[in-house]
Amino acid sequence: xxxxxxxxQPAASPDAAPGLAPxxxxxxxxxxxxxxxxxxxxxxxxxxxxxxxxxxxxxVDEDGPDDIADYAVPTLITGYTEWIGDxxxxxxxxxxxxxxxxxxxxxxxxxxxxxxxxxxxxxDGSDLGPAATAHHLANKVDGFNWQEEALQYINIRYQNQ
Amino acid sequence: xxxxxxxxxxxxHNLFSAVGNYxxxxxxxxxxxxxxxRNGEELDQFDRADxxxxxxxxxxxxxxxxxxxxxxxxxxxxxxxxPELMQGLPIPCSPDIWELxxxxxxxxxxxxxxxxxxxxxxxxxxxxxxxxxxxxANGAKRLITVSPIGIERLLRRxxxxxxxAARPLIxxxxxxxxxxxxxxxxxx
Numbered sequence: 001x002x003x004x005x006x007x008x009q010p011a012a013s014p015d016a017a018p019g020l021a022p023x024x025x026x027x028x029x030x031x032x033x034x035x036x037x038x039x040x041x042x043x044x045x046x047x048x049x050x051x052x053x054x055x056x057x058x059x060v061d062e063d064g065p066d067d068i069a070d071y072a073v074p075t076l077i078t079g080y081t082e083w084i085g086d087x088x089x090x091x092x093x094x095x096x097x098x099x100x101x102x103x104x105x106x107x108x109x110x111x112x113x114x115x116x117x118x119x120x121x122x123x124d125g126s127d128l129g130p131a132a133t134a135h136h137l138a139n140k141v142d143g144f145n146w147q148e149e150a151l152q153y154i155n156i157r158y159q160n161q
Numbered sequence: 162x163x164x165x166x167x168x169x170x171x172x173x174h175n176l177f178s179a180v181g182n183y184x185x186x187x188x189x190x191x192x193x194x195x196x197x198x199r200n201g202e203e204l205d206q207f208d209r210a211d212x213x214x215x216x217x218x219x220x221x222x223x224x225x226x227x228x229x230x231x232x233x234x235x236x237x238x239x240x241x242x243x244p245e246l247m248q249g250l251p252i253p254c255s256p257d258i259w260e261l262x263x264x265x266x267x268x269x270x271x272x273x274x275x276x277x278x279x280x281x282x283x284x285x286x287x288x289x290x291x292x293x294x295x296x297x298a299n300g301a302k303r304l305i306t307v308s309p310i311g312i313e314r315l316l317r318r319x320x321x322x323x324x325x326a327a328r329p330l331i332x333x334x335x336x337x338x339x340x341x342x343x344x345x346x347x348x349x
Contacts, residue, residue: 034250039326039341056328057336061311080310082336084328090248092328092338094310115313117325 034089040119041089048120048140051091056082058150060158078111081150092117095141097150108147114138162225162284163218166295172214176224178202180216183224187265207231207238207262213299215292217284219270226266226284228292233258233305239339243307246339248327259301261292261342286319293321297344304342309335316342 032043043051058081077099085091096112113134120133128136169177181202188194188203196203207229217226231237233253237260240252247253253260266285296304305326316323322343329336 036251039250040324057331059336080314080336082310082329089250090328092325094313094329094336096314112314115317115325117327 032087032089032091034117035119038119039117041091041117042121043091043118044121044123045136046123047087048091048118048136051085051087051140053083053091053093053140053144053146054086055146055149055153056084056092058082058153058157060154079108079154081108081146083146093137093141097147106151108151110138110141114141162287163220163222164215164288164291165218166213166215166291168211168213169208170210172216176216177214179224180214180227183227184263184265186269187267188263191267207236207241209235211235213295215288215295217266217288217291219268221270223270225268225270226288227263228261228265228288229263230292230296230299230301231260231262232256232300233260238262239305239307243337243339246307246327246330246337250327253305257300257302259296259299259304261296261304261306264289264292264306289316289319289321293342293344302344304344306340306342308338308340310338313338313340316340 032041032047034041058079060077060079078096079099080094080096082092082094085093093114093116095110095114097108098111100107100109114137116133116137118133118137119130120128120136122128165172165176172180181199181204184203185196185198185201189196189198197205213230215228215230216224219225232255233240234256239246239260240254244252266282266288268282268284293301293304310325310329313323313325323340326339326341329338331337
């Protein structure tokens, strides 16, 4: 989508009035809570391990690779995929992929660190930091077959285009 | 790149009008959004006397980027129009949380392949840094913005510390999300 911070405004929601943010906000009983200070969902490795990821949407980058020269013809198909966790509060995670062709098979390969609303902590609650969080999330993504569902979704989504 | 910041009333003569025209060209003519105009200028209910603007101009004085900053303890876009993007989490409402909206860095004097790739341009990154710094100078500790999900990738690639507030919603077939941008980590 060729825009950056879209303020495309639908009809105002009748319940759009902003409420007062509480000084703390923690919710959820299935392994995780959102902290008011950061808005991040805190999860331990075991919390993350126990979550199933549910596919939300996948798509092809419509602008092509960012660094392609104006005169070049893009031959690399890239895109994104978005998933959510099955717990509450909800984990949201997404990553970029590229399409490869190997042995007459189309495959999707993850090419970015997952982006999420997660901050990992140890079982005793100490913050594991961004690098460990990225590592755990990458392992989570690489540990299940997301490619099949994402590819199937993309095939259906773009079949008439 | 020349950057000017302030309320509409404090911007140099005719600059605010030029911003309205630029926004109309970007958001209505280029992106096709169904937005209202006044005398050819794209303005909405969030363009108030207390709204802050950051404007980038090229060496000829032509506007080539703009941003709008609103404190979240006053009416703002996410709170009024897109509250569902918070997915039940508290809607930000604090003088130290500001919303970045109407961000554009399209240089109409340059041919580019897309508006999205323009975001990674030097003008766009500088404009975003200036916007964050100006928001911080006015009390912001964090920014929140409504964006297509692809912006997260570009923000991170440009070195900004950001993360999603909640899952994206699919609007017109595209994932849109609320994105936190940390001010302290990005201080200039």
